[in-house]
Amino acid sequence: MLKDLFTKKSQKSHHEKGYAVINVPKEQPSGQPQEAPKAQPEMQKPQAVLDENHTACPSCSAVIAKQALSDNLGVCPECSHHTRLGARRRIEITADKGSFKEYDTGIKTVNALDFASYDDKLREAKEKSGLDEAVVTGECSVNGQKCVICAMDSLFMMGSMGSVVGEKISRAVEKAIEKRLPVVIFSTSGGARMQEGMLSLMQMAKTSAALGKLDDAGLLYISVLTDPTTGGVTASFAMLGDIIVAEPKALIGFAGPRVIEQTIRQKLPEGFQRAEFLQDKGFVDTIVPRGDMKDFIGKLLAIHSTGGGLDDK
Numbered sequence: 001m002l003k004d005l006f007t008k009k010s011q012k013s014h015h016e017k018g019y020a021v022i023n024v025p026k027e028q029p030s031g032q033p034q035e036a037p038k039a040q041p042e043m044q045k046p047q048a049v050l051d052e053n054h055t056a057c058p059s060c061s062a063v064i065a066k067q068a069l070s071d072n073l074g075v076c077p078e079c080s081h082h083t084r085l086g087a088r089r090r091i092e093i094t095a096d097k098g099s100f101k102e103y104d105t106g107i108k109t110v111n112a113l114d115f116a117s118y119d120d121k122l123r124e125a126k127e128k129s130g131l132d133e134a135v136v137t138g139e140c141s142v143n144g145q146k147c148v149i150c151a152m153d154s155l156f157m158m159g160s161m162g163s164v165v166g167e168k169i170s171r172a173v174e175k176a177i178e179k180r181l182p183v184v185i186f187s188t189s190g191g192a193r194m195q196e197g198m199l200s201l202m203q204m205a206k207t208s209a210a211l212g213k214l215d216d217a218g219l220l221y222i223s224v225l226t227d228p229t230t231g232g233v234t235a236s237f238a239m240l241g242d243i244i245v246a247e248p249k250a251l252i253g254f255a256g257p258r259v260i261e262q263t264i265r266q267k268l269p270e271g272f273q274r275a276e277f278l279q280d281k282g283f284v285d286t287i288v289p290r291g292d293m294k295d296f297i298g299k300l301l302a303i304h305s306t307g308g309g310l311d312d313k
């Protein structure tokens, strides 16, 4: 790891070395579900933001101009760390220019269980992310190939899956069946949304059932796992892709590593729950750097758009 190349500011302990660091926003919403991944203490990044135009890479601490980071699709030019992307930006860098048409913008989340302070957390999440909920859905073309696209946003309550997230994804998949389009979902999630209790857990079944119908219709589903994809989202639609792609070093799992270590009282192997480890174990088909993702998806869509022989079903 290239580290401490530029910063003298933060006095960091030496055991920080040698690890790919999870980029956990410091202002992470407190309303995340219990299985949400937590940065391990030794992985805490320096919080140094030198001025409003610069930021420190959460992995190597290099000081980067925000514009340069954005131009590089949120990938650190020094160490290739993939920072988290918002849903809108994800769609912007994936969809062909001007091709995105958003679905289901008017669905509002309600505090059905009257869960304490949920309304406040929703309000904060909306402000922080600029979104109504933790997923944006719609249709677009990618390198000329039409598809239905869903992108989750970790800034909205850690991308947790409440009723509206499940509903929007299910509707998007149903729309894909109706229009005979393939589906691409970019996941990032802390899991189920605790504040919605059972209603949140039901979304796992609902989204999975919708994808089952997509499969029956012979249509392609590409699941892209980004950092972090955990909990109920991993346990439902994220792992149901016909093709499962991940971004480099993305944290992918069900429970967080600390919870597992505390439960089994064993040290987990190095790189456990990272995309590379999961690929090695067969859970992930391939890992694609963000800069190549659009072309890669475009190619997959093109390959599957012809000669499938399932259209007459």
Ligand SMILES: [Zn+2]
Binding pocket: 057, 058, 059, 060, 061, 062, 076, 077, 078, 079, 080, 081
């Ligand atoms: Zn870096």
